[in-house]
Amino acid sequence: MKLRIAIQKSGRLYEDSVQLLKECGIDLRNVKDRLKTEADNFPLEIFFLRDDDIPQYVEDGVADIGIVGENVLYEKNKKAAIVEKLGFGKCRLSVAIPRIQQYEGVQSLQGKRIATSYPFLVNEFLAKNNVQAEIHEISGSVEIAPGIGLADVVADLVSSGSTLLMNGLKEVEVLLQSQAVLIRNNNLNAEQQKLIEKLVFRIRAVKKAKHNKYILLNAPNDKLQEIISLLPGMKSPTVLPLAETGWSSVHSVLSEDTFWDIIEQLKAAGAEGILVVPIEKMII
Numbered sequence: 001m002k003l004r005i006a007i008q009k010s011g012r013l014y015e016d017s018v019q020l021l022k023e024c025g026i027d028l029r030n031v032k033d034r035l036k037t038e039a040d041n042f043p044l045e046i047f048f049l050r051d052d053d054i055p056q057y058v059e060d061g062v063a064d065i066g067i068v069g070e071n072v073l074y075e076k077n078k079k080a081a082i083v084e085k086l087g088f089g090k091c092r093l094s095v096a097i098p099r100i101q102q103y104e105g106v107q108s109l110q111g112k113r114i115a116t117s118y119p120f121l122v123n124e125f126l127a128k129n130n131v132q133a134e135i136h137e138i139s140g141s142v143e144i145a146p147g148i149g150l151a152d153v154v155a156d157l158v159s160s161g162s163t164l165l166m167n168g169l170k171e172v173e174v175l176l177q178s179q180a181v182l183i184r185n186n187n188l189n190a191e192q193q194k195l196i197e198k199l200v201f202r203i204r205a206v207k208k209a210k211h212n213k214y215i216l217l218n219a220p221n222d223k224l225q226e227i228i229s230l231l232p233g234m235k236s237p238t239v240l241p242l243a244e245t246g247w248s249s250v251h252s253v254l255s256e257d258t259f260w261d262i263i264e265q266l267k268a269a270g271a272e273g274i275l276v277v278p279i280e281k282m283i284i
C-alpha cells in the first residue's frame with residue numbers, strides 16, 4: 001500500500017513542497033518535468049498538479065493527501081481536512097482599490113465591479129457585510145484590472161504588497177490569512193492513516209528544528225548558575241568541564257523567537273565563545 005500525495009506542479013508552492021518531503025528523509029527521483037513519481041524509501045506516490053485541482057482530487061480520493069494554500073482550499077470549498085499547517089506560502093487575500101480613492105469601510109464597495117480569482121470567498125465576504133457588488137472572475141494578473149478599465153477594485157493575494165504598489169493600488173480589507181497546509185481525504189483506511197501519522201511526525205520534527213538553534217558556549221564556573229538560569233534546553237542544559245580548570249562548556253537549545261535576547265543576556269553574564277548551529281531534526 002502506498003500513500004498518494006498531490007503537490008503543485010510548478011509555482012509558488014512547488015519548491016517548498018518538494019524540499020519539505022526531502023527534509024522528511026523521502027528520496028524523490030525524477031522530479032523534473034514529471035507528472036507522477038515515487039519515493040524510493042517511503043511508500044509514497046507523488047502527483048504534480050495545478051494547485052486549483054488539488055482540493056477536488058483529495059476530496060475524491062484520487063490523492064489521499066495534498067499540499068495546497070488555505071486560500072485555494074477554502075475557495076474550492078471541498079471536503080478535505082487540514083492535517084498540519086506547513087509555515088510556507090504565507091500570504092493574505094485582500095481587497096485593494098486605486099490609491100487615489102477614498103475608503104470609508106466596506107460600504108464603499110457597494111455597486112463596484114470587483115476583479116478576482118476568488119469569487120466564492122469574495123461573495124461570502126460581500127454577503128456577510130450586506131454589500132452588493134459585481135464579481136468579475138479572472139484567472140491571473142488581477143491587479144491590472146482597474147488600470148485597464150476591467151473593474152473598479154480587486155481582491156487578490158498579497159504578500160510583500162509590491163504588486164499592489166506597482167499597480168497604484170492600496171489594500172483596504174483582509175478577507176483571509178493563508179499558508180500552505182497538508183490536507184487529507186476524509187475516508188482513509190487504518191493503514192493510510194498510519195502512514196500519514198508517520199509523515200506528520202517527520203514534518204513536525206523538521207518544523208520544530210527550523211524554529212530552534214543549538215547553542216554552545218564557554219562559561220567561567222563562578223558564573224555558571226546565572227548562565228544556566230538563562231537557558232531552557234530540551235530538558236535542561238548540558239554542562240561539561242573544559243580542559244582549562246575553572247571553565248565549563250554549556251550546550252542548549254534556543255527558540256528563534258527569544259534567540260537574540262538570550263544571547264545578549266548570556267554575553268552580559270560572562271559567556272564566551274558562543275557558537276550557534278542549525279538543528280536538522282528535533283524529536284521531543
Ligand SMILES: Nc1ncnc2c1ncn2[C@@H]1O[C@H](COP(=O)(O)OP(=O)(O)OP(=O)(O)O)[C@@H](O)[C@H]1O
Pocket residue numbers: 008009010011012013049050051052068069070071072089090091157158159160178179180
Ligand atoms: N506572493 C505570494 N507569497 C506567498 N505565497 C503566495 C504568494 N502568491 C501566492 N502564494 C501561495 O502560493 C499558491 C500558489 O501560487 P501560484 O501563483 O503558484 O498559483 P497559480 O498561478 O494558481 O499556480 P497553478 O499553475 O498551480 O494553478 C497560492 O495559492 C498561495 O497559497
Ligand SMILES: O=P(O)(O)OC[C@H]1O[C@H](OP(=O)(O)OP(=O)(O)O)[C@H](O)[C@@H]1O
Pocket residue numbers: 012140141142143156157158159160161162163164
Ligand atoms: O504582494 P506581493 O509580494 O507582490 O505578491 C502578490 C502577488 O503574488 C501572486 O502572484 P504571482 O507572483 O505568484 O504570479 P501569478 O499572477 O502568475 O500567480 C499574487 O497573485 C499577487 O499578484
Ligand SMILES: [Mg+2]
Pocket residue numbers: 050051052
Ligand atoms: Mg492555480
